Amino acid sequence: MKRLLIFIFLLLFMIPILGAEPRYKDALILREPSSADIKTKNLPLTMELNFWNISSYEGETWMAFYEKDDTVEYYADIKNIVLKDKNSWVHGYPEVYYGYKPWSVRGTYCEKLVLPQKVSKFPDIYFNFKYSLWHESYLPINFAMETWITREEKQKSVSSGDIEMMVWLYAQKLGPAGRKVAEVKIPIIYNGRVKDIIWEVYVSPMSWDYIAYRSKENLKEGEVKIPINDFLKNLRDIIKQYSKRITPEQFDQMYVTDWEIGTEFGDPYTTSAKFGWTFSNFDIENK
Template identity: 30%
Template sequence: MIMNKLYIIIVPIIVIIVVGVIGGAIYLHHQSPNVKTSSITVTTNETTTLMSITTNTVPTTVTPTTSSIPQLIYVTSSASSPTPVYLNNSTVPSFYLEVNMWNAKTWNGNYTMVFNPLTRTLSVSFNLTQVNPLQWTNGYPEIYVGRKPWDTSYAGNIFPMRIGNMTPFMVSFYINLTKLDPSINFDIASDAWIVRPQIAFSPGTAPGNGDIEIMVWLFSQNLQPAGQQVGEVVIPIYINHTLVNATFQVWKMKNVPWGGWEYIAFRPDGWKVTNGYVAYEPNLFIKALNNFASYNITNYYLTDWEFGTEWGTMTSNGTAYFSWTISNFYETLL
């Protein structure tokens, strides 16, 4: 009888322990780190490069402090004076932000340009009236890596690049155009500078005759590039994570009246992007540019890559109303 009683007592205890161990294992399984893998395949004329990024997400508890909470960055200067953004405790700016009202003298109303380091999101909103003078392009709010010729220092660490032995790199971002006045002149576009060595290595020196401004457009409204269309090219780019052989018109102006440099723009032919993910290799556009440039650019240097929106008031009677966000802007060596 004593043995039977002990048996009756011990068996439930064993069952409880086993159930507890199994339950603990299930709990630990649900608390294990999540492993996520993403990849993007970049196709060029000769090679295919596969980039794979693996990240481990480990649940942690962090008590917020004033120093640990990233502060919003407000860009207020309307002049061409870029605002540096420092990420990951770097002593070199990760990139620059700029309102860039380069062709607007006076206006009524307001604009905001705010960067959130936590989400890597730049939010831009314009609501202006009585902009003076009326121009096809009044401004270009933007984000960029590298150095414009007028700047005195570089953001990031991949520029300048000699054209003759460029390292391929990828530009990627999410664009979200949320509001747009249908009467204004507007585009979504990248801008960059391909300059002679004496400009590339003389910070603060303006470009001029003999240098090249290159643009890659994704969308336009009531606006076309300067100059005339001189050709057409097909270049692969990623749109919403799908590789597309995109057709671009090529526009050229030999000497722009506002600076003297050569201007070459790639404009979408029959397609557009206003919302979604975009990624492409700028060196493919520069390779195509070789067929249209007036100069041998082998010994020239690419000093930056910019992204933003040109806006103008020529057809809007002085008004400018739009808003957009750009997230996860990256320029990555391949």
């Protein structure tokens, strides 16, 4: 029995280490901050090793697309991190995204959901995927989705009058920006069943309007179907109550540009980070 417990402990300890190299040598691999378009079984996506707030670091990081497994895997074991701006708090957001992301020079979408799309015409769909996250216990980190909602169809950046909407399913030692203004119930499909989730809503008037929905349950892994339009409908009410720059009528005419899935990590005091994730089973379906 003692030997069995030792074996299990060693196996659990080695799981993150075993991810130190991509599982297939012929995979599409990013080994430094960059991006690449990929074609999963059901959707075209862009994967981005996004260290937007890191000036320099040491160590290993990579993101790999395994076409035969229809999976994107990410790994990081980095240290001596130097930030560009400590006031921006988090270090980066390694991610995959569907659609047109401001700051990018291209967009990926298919007929299942054309993006950018006007808020008033956004369809009732689910964005589906499977995810699993691991990280060291000391690390501030979340698992979050987001979209940029802009005044023009294909802006190259965002500013006053635009919106960043985030949806957090998991967080450790990291919280949304701004102040909590409400709690709302928006169900999702989690592991094949309807799950009623209470979301804490945070608002921050940055250079743009930032609104985050944070689940009161920490869901570190699972298979989910996210009803994006249900969040947009609630967001309209939040904008009406708390935005000083955007009216509900203006919001209706704005554009949902993309749907991003990733992990923000770090804080101004974090100088090392070891974590990773796997995403798979991407799809879009009508509700």
